[in-house]
Amino acid sequence: MTIDQILLQGAAVFLTLCIFSFLYKDNPFYKFAERLVAGIATGYWTMLLFHTNFVPVVWNRLAHDHRFIYLIPTFLGLLMWTRFSKNWSWISRYSIAFYIGISSGISIPLALYAGLFRQLEATIRFPVTLDAAGLYSFLIIVGVLAALVYFFFSAAHKGAMGGLSRLGIYVIMIGFGAGFGLTVMGRIALLVQRIIFIRGYITSLLGIGG
């Protein structure tokens, strides 16, 4: 390892340990690392936004390409800054309305198509036959129906509907159990990666193989 690698990665290990110290209790080292990352992250994003978003998408179009139609959205974007004024913040509603209206309009057909129609079609598409695949199709139809009935609160969960709703909550609990099992793997992975990083630094520093 070179000197600057030793120093930079050493700083990374130190900051990692500062964050881990929170597990014992809140302390100045943790607070220091927390505030440092907030500042670094904000500064990073500021320059990223400026160089790779504002310059090519806004500045170049106006200053180099002379596409002055883009003055209108630029003006609308600058109107958002009136939010900092108590008397003039209402002006920013025009820009917000533009964004909200467009996003809402496009989301209606796409959300319904992707989230509802395709899912409904997939639930009933596969035939219920007297074999394993057919059994799975039947279980899927019953499971989806039961879970939907559980979330339907406009009618009392009594009688047949109550029974289906009860089955629905069992199905949902299986789903949440599956989610929890996979969540444990995900969270452990985050910790393991840090341990592997610290181990790698120590072994490199000491010149130990592996």
Added chain:
Amino acid sequence: MKREIPLMIVTVTGIIMFVQYFIPSNFSEDVFTFLQDWVMIIGILSLPLGIWSLVKANTQKLKVPDERFYSAVLLIGFLVMVVSGWMPDWRSKGIHLALFQNVLIPIQSTIFSLLAFFVASAAYRAFRARSVLATILLLTAFIIMFRLIPTGPFADINNWLVEKILTIPNMAAKRAIAMGLALGAAATAIKIILGIERTYMGRD
């Protein structure tokens, strides 16, 4: 004027974008691209609002004795990244990238790695088979977790069980939730376009 014109803008643009989806023509596609491009520009120019708020709040905290040091750390980190972001090749070398790789990445990933400890603690303290439903959840989680542990002759059965759990009951439950979310999203969007939902405008 303060509320009526924005409501009109929302309704008109919302209906245009909704109707545009059902009209397969080059003009319709051009309108779509044109409006989305404008929204991107508005968005890019409004993102620095958050940055300004953070910098302003921490500059004010410099006057508070207990917060002074930590706010100074934040502001110095911010300034160093902004200044180093003007150097040539800031994207691929130099202090800007070095700070990103040796400060931001380690700290952010370590903050989230704390969740591993919290999930273990939560599993120990709260994950008890108090009822039938809790037992179902617990047993399912066990089967899924055992997939990562070599169980010798039981590995094939376990893998088969995991595949069936994920693709039948888990999928059914998540499908029902996804369908509900899609209906909710569409309903909220319709309410916004019709002017029933106005929380985005804030208060006068």
Added chain:
Amino acid sequence: MKFLEKMMQIDRRWIYLAIFLAVIIPAIIPFTVPMSVSPEVKKIYDFVEGLGPNDYLFVAMDYDPSSLAELNPMAEAILKHAFLNDRKVVIVTLSQFGPGMVEEITTRLAGEYNRIRGEDYVFLGYRPYPAITIMLMGTDFRVPFPQDYYGVPLDSLPMMRGIKNFNNVKGVIDLTAGNTADMWITYGNARYNFPLAIGITGVMAADYYQYLQSGQIFGIIPGVKGAAEYERLIDKPGQGMQQASYQVVAHSVIILFIILSNVAYFATRGQKSKLGGAR
């Protein structure tokens, strides 16, 4: 019984210490773990393997350092696979801290596999508002990205000549830890109908099987285990397989914790109900 009652009230910091020791063990005593491959990961492998010499792969690396542990291994495995087979890759990131990580991975792997930026792969860069960016890319990549991440106009990149939008790529693989997967499914696949696969964290993995069954996505790489499976398929062990032994020990410890806490719970509950009955 007092011991079991004490176990139920144990300070959480002892649990933290146990987990910490559990993940230290494989660091000191490494061991390998047998790995089976799930069908949803195999489908993504087969897709990348089946790309032709003139086919483009689109990879969206929509994650930040908080999920680097799970998603970096799969990003590396997919890029290695594409570069090994000499396939062209278009890369984008819709995560605000993604560019630095994408830059590091692509530069390193391009050096290892002698890939040239602009000819073999392109990194478009970052844009905010994923839904809008995806829809604009569906019209023309040049609308949201007139230049690549390094400021080079797309039209001057040899690889980008002749490709306009998603109609010109064979498929999209989205690696994400947030709701960007939903955006790609809703605003990308639903509108432009391109083949889409996702690589996601363990937390999210159980939530996307309905899209796999409906055909809206053709594959899932679920968390670090999925990454390890992909590494096994391309025969290039990496960070995913390296994590497997740690996962075994940590999972064993957590399962033991849960069993212990339930034993303590039922034993003390039985004792309490006996005492309550006696009164």
